Amino acid sequence: MHRTRVRVVEDALDANNTLARANRDDFDRHGVTVVNLMSAPGAGKTTLLERSLASLQGVRAGVLEGDVKGRVDADRIAALHLPVVQLNTDHGFGGECHLDANMVRSAIPSLPLDELDLLVIENVGNLVCPAEFRVGEDHRIMVSSVAEGEDKPLKYPLMFRACELVIVNKIDLLEHLDFDMEKFDYHLDGVHPGVPRMLVSARTGEGIDEVRDWLVALTTRAGAPA
Amino acid sequence: MHRTRVRVVEDALDANNTLARANRDDFDRHGVTVVNLMSAPGAGKTTLLERSLASLQGVRAGVLEGDVKGRVDADRIAALHLPVVQLNTDHGFGGECHLDANMVRSAIPSLPLDELDLLVIENVGNLVCPAEFRVGEDHRIMVSSVAEGEDKPLKYPLMFRACELVIVNKIDLLEHLDFDMEKFDYHLDGVHPGVPRMLVSARTGEGIDEVRDWLVALTTRAGAPA
Numbered sequence: 001m002h003r004t005r006v007r008v009v010e011d012a013l014d015a016n017n018t019l020a021r022a023n024r025d026d027f028d029r030h031g032v033t034v035v036n037l038m039s040a041p042g043a044g045k046t047t048l049l050e051r052s053l054a055s056l057q058g059v060r061a062g063v064l065e066g067d068v069k070g071r072v073d074a075d076r077i078a079a080l081h082l083p084v085v086q087l088n089t090d091h092g093f094g095g096e097c098h099l100d101a102n103m104v105r106s107a108i109p110s111l112p113l114d115e116l117d118l119l120v121i122e123n124v125g126n127l128v129c130p131a132e133f134r135v136g137e138d139h140r141i142m143v144s145s146v147a148e149g150e151d152k153p154l155k156y157p158l159m160f161r162a163c164e165l166v167i168v169n170k171i172d173l174l175e176h177l178d179f180d181m182e183k184f185d186y187h188l189d190g191v192h193p194g195v196p197r198m199l200v201s202a203r204t205g206e207g208i209d210e211v212r213d214w215l216v217a218l219t220t221r222a223g224a225p226a
Numbered sequence: 227m228h229r230t231r232v233r234v235v236e237d238a239l240d241a242n243n244t245l246a247r248a249n250r251d252d253f254d255r256h257g258v259t260v261v262n263l264m265s266a267p268g269a270g271k272t273t274l275l276e277r278s279l280a281s282l283q284g285v286r287a288g289v290l291e292g293d294v295k296g297r298v299d300a301d302r303i304a305a306l307h308l309p310v311v312q313l314n315t316d317h318g319f320g321g322e323c324h325l326d327a328n329m330v331r332s333a334i335p336s337l338p339l340d341e342l343d344l345l346v347i348e349n350v351g352n353l354v355c356p357a358e359f360r361v362g363e364d365h366r367i368m369v370s371s372v373a374e375g376e377d378k379p380l381k382y383p384l385m386f387r388a389c390e391l392v393i394v395n396k397i398d399l400l401e402h403l404d405f406d407m408e409k410f411d412y413h414l415d416g417v418h419p420g421v422p423r424m425l426v427s428a429r430t431g432e433g434i435d436e437v438r439d440w441l442v443a444l445t446t447r448a449g450a451p452a
Contacts, residue, residue: 041266042374070380097354128323147373148268154296
């Protein structure tokens with residue numbers, strides 16, 4: 001049974017990669033840099049976007065919000081007067097626990113690509129499957145909340161390995177938690193040695209400038225060979 | 227493509243239910259009450275178990291730890307001198323984001339069912355797929371950390387609907403968060419009206435007695451018609 005399942009999954013991933021390349025071609029043609037933003041549920045992705053995208057001087061940003069259900073996050077982003085499209089995986093996509101390239105493809109006609117420099121795709125909150133499905137992004141960033149504990153890289157290594165930046169969020173809570181940052185760094189280096197990490201509190205704004213500068217730099221690097 | 231995938235998923239769920247029934251028959255034959263404990267990553271399931279199982283006077287408890295990778299949690303439970311088996315989904319099961327009945331079936335021979343009254347199956351941290359896969363449990367409990375925010379029932383309704391008890395954990399952090407308990411209750415009642423909820427801090431021990439009493443009561447109700 002499992003061998004069959006593994007083959008079904010591999011076929012699905014192959015098909016996904018083909019569609020992801022098509023998405024990326026579309027984004028490239030419009031000169032849009034695309035970030036796939038991933039985390040566990042409630043790690044603070046949307047608050048991070050509210051804070052960092054509000055002050056992206058000169059860079060025209062848009063957001064594609066992925067959720068199983070609801071449009072809470074899209075409404076929050078829309079309040080910033082940024083273009084946003086909500087994609088629900090329970091709407092014709094079987095309630096999947098991640099975005100895939102086909103879902104993102106279905107949303108492309110609703111995105112004003114000509115008017116964007118940066119598109120952030122906020123994935124479904126999940127530390128497993130989103131790391132397996134490319135959606136056509138140029139860059140992958142993950143958010144890890146200190147409230148989740150320092151052992152997460154050990155338990156979800158693929159996610160921590162798949163990203164090029166780890167944003168450690170909710171550091172305003174550090175003094176109220178038993179979180180051991182040295183252990184977290186040690187575990188993270190064990191699965192993804194030297195991956196850049198930023199300490200942030202999206203709630204208080206601490207560290208947000210650094211996130212914003214990173215995002216801006218990604219757009220100015222766009223078009224350069226990968 | 228999606229119609230095919232939905233059929234593959236439906237077939238997989240049918241096969242899963244058949245195996246879940248076989249697991250449950252095995253558990254019933256040994257008089258073991260089984261709880262499927264679910265949550266997002268880092269919501270505090272293991273700390274909750276450390277606290278509540280340590281003082282289960284008279285009830286013989288064991289734990290099946292589900293993780294994509296690693297045995298951090300199993301080591302923590304073993305320190306309590308309770309029988310514990312670690313099940314890794316990346317070990318022959320394709321790194322799945324949830325436990326299924328077949329995985330649990332593979333662990334049954336390693337479990338001392340004759341010596342247990344209560345088996346807690348700690349699922350992979352994930353608010354989506356674990357709710358879809360029965361593993362042979364009698365009861366489903368979920369843990370929602372206040373650090374995740376009050377909008378989670380809106381975004382992951384199936385998980386909040388699938389369980390018969392919601393443990394709201396990390397309430398020691400409430401004074402440092404913007405979490406609105408009334409809104410959480412409102413959203414939760416919207417997807418699962420009236421489901422019992424317990425306010426707990428596994429870290430400080432607040433509310434743990436209530437969890438322990440609930441678990442003990444489940445074992446004494448075992449054998450009664452569902």
